Amino acid sequence: MNISQICGLLAGCLVMVSGVIISTLGFSHLQQQAENRIQLDAQRQLQRLTIALAPSLLKQDRISLNLTLSEWSKGPELTAIQVLNTSQQVIAESGQARAGMLEISQPVTQDNVAAGLLRASVDLAPAGQAARHYLALGLIATGLLALIAALAMYQLADRAMRYLRQLSVSLTNWQNTDKPLQLPPVPRIGELKTIHSELNKVSQREQHQRAMEEALGRFVYNQPKQPLPVLHYHECALLFIEIQDLEILQARLSADELSEVLNHYHKLLSQAAKLYNGKLDRYMGDGIVMMFGVGQPASGGREALHCLYAAQLFLGLHNHGANTAVPVSFRLAAHWGNVLLAPIAQEDRTECSLIGDTVHWAYHLASNSEDQRLLASQELINQLMDHDDIRWDEGPLVSDLHGREQNSYWLNTLPEKNRSLIQRQIKHITAMAENA
Known part of the structure; x- marks a missing residue:
């Protein structure tokens, strides 16, 4: 059919x-x-x-x-009528009742004295x-x-x-x-x-594309694609940034407006990543990942510090531009662990897909964070044993991927010299943006 x-x-x-x-x-x-x-x-x-x-x-x-x-x-509907006295004895009747018919009754009274009862069979x-x-x-x-x-x-x-x-x-x-x-x-x-x-x-x-490809094909130099890198784990610090209410923004803004807003925050994240040797990548859903220590020997404490500094720099830049027409809220989480970068060959480039429980745990940790605050895992703090001057607040107990409750901590304050450095960076970047 x-x-x-x-x-x-x-x-x-x-x-x-x-x-x-x-x-x-x-x-x-x-x-x-x-x-x-x-x-x-x-x-x-x-x-x-x-x-x-x-x-x-x-x-x-x-x-x-x-x-x-x-x-x-x-x-025709009344097939049989019976007259009963007060002793319920039949003293007169007419017709013959058949099985399956409805029986109705009516008491007979005169001058408020009960005289008997009429009973009838109704054919429905x-x-x-x-x-x-x-x-x-x-x-x-x-x-x-x-x-x-x-x-x-x-x-x-x-x-x-x-x-x-x-x-x-x-x-x-x-x-x-x-x-x-x-x-x-x-x-x-x-x-x-x-x-x-x-x-x-x-x-x-x-048709226009075909004509253009034929015209430009004479000037294209075909270079063989580079071989894919070998799969291996990277021990690094992760800063997970979750964009809140992205679906609401999509409903409120046009495509051009939404693109302009996200490009603005992408510039802020890119500047923070560039200053602290981070690599910016997109993760599933509404999340953005900044990795520290990928592609270079990991020292633990340095990458963890850079992760905290980049988070504070981004929050500072975001708060400095909080008077924008369309404010966007973020939830941040910092974590430490192994990440597998799986190369995926595209037509003219090679992209990497983030795989591993570390990324999933950072995503889960960010979902338990709060607006404009950084929530860090115990694994990341363990890399900062030599930095007692960083102040932390007790965070919520968060169940990990295996159902075990893990401690987490809110970043309270960085040391004064680091805060001053970040403030200078915020002013410098802001001034450059205004001059541009």
């Missing part, structure tokens, strides 16, 4: 299912209404009959009771017959509507699929040959017109 047939079949099935459900609900409702009406009519008949039978029932006059019952026009079958009649009509109408909907949907879908089939053939020929893309005639459906217009632009750009 093709898509047009499937669409027609689905449309017919949906209309059929909807019609069956509506018809079934209507059948139940009509049957209930008819049964209630029959029961109410029967109850009213018994009420009128009690008035006629009350004097005879008080006198226990069986002959009068039977004559009254025989002359009473009870209708006519209510079901009438409801089934309407159910049959509803199902016939549903079948006709389902057929019409299936045919209409098939025609509409086939009109769209005809263009898509022709387009598939054109794209296949375009892919397998060097000829330019030849599009089928413009369709009548609005959405397909949009696709056709965009593909037409693609075809034009492709």
Whole structure:
């Protein structure tokens, strides 16, 4: 089955299912209404009959009771009526009760004196017959509507699929040959017109691109790609910077505005990384990683210090520009450990993918941090044993990747000389940006 047939079949099935459900609900409702009406009519008949039978029932006059019952026009719904005295004995009856019928009763009183009881059998079958009649009509109408909907949907879908089939053939020929893309005639459906217009632009750009490649190909020097580096672990310090509420920024800003804002903060991070020998990279989600000690012999304490200095420099630059039109919040975490750099060959370059529990733990640590504060792991602080002049505050207990709780610490203050150096760097970078 093709898509047009499937669409027609689905449309017919949906209309059929909807019609069956509506018809079934209507059948139940009509049957209930008819049964209630029959029961109410029967109850009213018994009420009128009690008035006629009350004097005879008080006198226990069986002959009068039977004559009254025989002359009473009870209708087809009341199949049997019984008259009971106060001792619940049947003293008169008319008709014959059948199994499965509804029994109703009506007390007989006169001058507030109980004279007996009327009991009747009510046939509710006519209510079901009438409801089934309407159910049959509803199902016939549903079948006709389902057929019409299936045919209409098939025609509409086939009109769209005809263009898509022709387009598939054109794209296949375009892919397998060097000829330019030849599009089928413009369709009548609005959405397909949009696709056709965009593909037409693609075809034009492709033709221009081919011409440009042919012209520039004479001036391109083809250099063989450099061999990929060998996989190995790097022991380094990681500064993980998580951008908060990036989805909200994407909803509020246009693409150009968002790009401008992120480029501004990318410059700040790049300046911090450059001053302290860090390497900036993108990580999954909304995270940015700054690595210290990759590609050079790691000394532990130096890379850990550079990690702290770069974090404070970035926060200082960020706070200095806090009056920007679109402020962005960040959560920072610092960690130490082994990171595996996996090379990935691109067309004209080689990129590296960060792998290892150290990166994941830094990401997890940053998610427990707070706005504009640096949260450091115990592993990083262990590399700073010779730097007791750095002040830390007790941080939250954070469960590691194995479920064990680990200590973490908030960076309080750096030594005075380092703070002064960072302040001078902030002023210098800010002045350079303003002059530019």
